[in-house]
Each structure stands twice: as C-alpha cells, then as structure tokens.
Amino acid sequence: MRASCVLMTFLLGIGASQLALGQPSSGDEFFRKANEAFVEGRYETAIELYRQALTKQPDRKEAWYNLGVSHGQIRQYDKEIESYRKALELDGTYARAHYNLALALEDQGKSEEALVEYELALKHEPEALDVLINRGILLSRMGRLDDALESYGRAVALDPNVPEVYYNIGVVYSRKADLAKDADEKVSWLKKEVESYQTALEKRSTFYRAWYNLALAYFKLGDNENEILAYEKAITLRRSYPEALYNLAYAYEEKGDLPKAVEAWKAYIEIAEKFESEKEYVDVARREIKRLEQLKQQ
16 A cells, blocks of 8 residues: 555636626526536536527537536536537637646546647646646656656746645656666655655645655655654644555554554554445454564563
8 A cells, every 4th residue: 555646636617717707698697697506516507507508609618618617527528528629619729628628538548638638728828837737647647757747847937836746746756766777776766756745845734645655755765764754744634544544554563663553553443444445454454453462462
C-alpha cells in the first residue's frame, strides 16, 4: 500500500463569467432557470431546461457547454461529449469547451484524444492554469514524464504559489526514481521528490496528501524518522486516513517501537473495517498485531 496518489484538479463548475445571460427572450429565461437548477444541484432538471433553451436558441454555445457540464455531473459521459462538440461546432476557439471535452474523454480512457483537446484549449487560452495542470497529469499517466514537467513548469511560471503543481511534480520525480538505472540516480530523483512535496507544503501546510507522499519518499530514502513524522502529520490533518496508519505501523516496527506499531495497527483497524475495500488489509493488520504481541513477550 506504499503508493503515491495523484492529486487530480478538475474545475467543472459553472462560474458567473461562463454564464452570459444575453438579451431577454424566452430562450434566455429557460437558460437562466437551467443555471439556477444547476447551482442547486438539480442536474436532470437543468438538462431539460438547457434543452428547452436550445430549442429556442440552437446556436447558443454557452447552453451546449452548460448542458455538457450537467451531463457530466451525473456521469452521462457520451452525452457530455456530444454537447461539448456541439458547442465547438459553433465556436472552435471555445477554450473551456475544449478543456471540459478533454476531461470527459479522459473519463472514457481516451488519452490521445484528450491530449489533443488540451492542446487546443491552450492554443486559445495559453495561460489557463487548470488546463496546464491536468495536461501534465495526463502526460504523466501516459509515461511522458519530461513533457509533464514542461507543462507543470509553465504552470509555475504563471503562478508559483499553487501547491498542487509542486505535488504533481513530486509524483513525476517519484516515477523517474522508479525508472532510474542506478542507485545514485534513484537517490537524486527521490531527493527532488522530497523537495517538491516540501515546496507544496510551504504553500499549504494542511495538504495532507503531500505529507503522505513525503512520507513515502522518505521511506524509499531509508529515512525512518522523517517518514514517521510525515505520516503522523498527515494523520493529524486527516484523522480517518487508513493508508497512512497502515504504513505508519510498519514504520514504527522498522524503528523498533513495537508498542506504537501495535497502537497504529489498532487505529488502522478501527477506521478501515468500515470500508469493504480495506477488508483484506484489516485481516493483515490483525495478523500483524498477533505477531507483534508475540515478539513483545519474547
């Protein structure tokens, strides 16, 4: 369970700047009511109202875009994609539609198509920070690590204070460490990974996922003390954090502190037994407690 997670920053909400109301008309009224329904979380109602607006104003790209967002909220990805494509037929420079289309295509596992849409979004909105971040995440998943770093570098140049960017840079360095050809190269990448998570935490000290990934990096460097400190910080920030507790138990055992290892296992079980996905690991934790209790008696 010592695995990094990628933090994903999807910005699918409809902002006021994206909801131009235009001149009064029956189509505008449907559009306004649809926007209200969306904000209230009544997505199926919003879909119906956007469709009624489009019967009156079929060339309204914002209605097609918002319709797509609404379908996305209830995971109707095919209809979401169709709606964004309709918006783009009306305006091929519509950067937000290209961006959300990229996200929807990713949800369907269509990485290459999604990447094309990210590039088109950046062509028409080159300083879109969210596009650069999600493009970087996709490139990293595709194994194009240097290209991912280039995308994150552009994001840092636009705004050097976004912790998610440094977090995801750390994830790339972790993968580069995994691919390293010798021990010295591996250590070099791991140190860069640590620095990236530390920078993310300088920007936001409550970023518990960065603390967790920092602990993993320290583990790979053999730095048991800092590994434990980072796990403990992550758990302080997020009390119900089974992955951190699971790894913390092993870290305490590596330190030779068996009582604290048992304590961590018990805390893990208390939280993890509520989740079906953790059932296998709860069984492991119970076995580990018995083993450690036996060691303490020797």
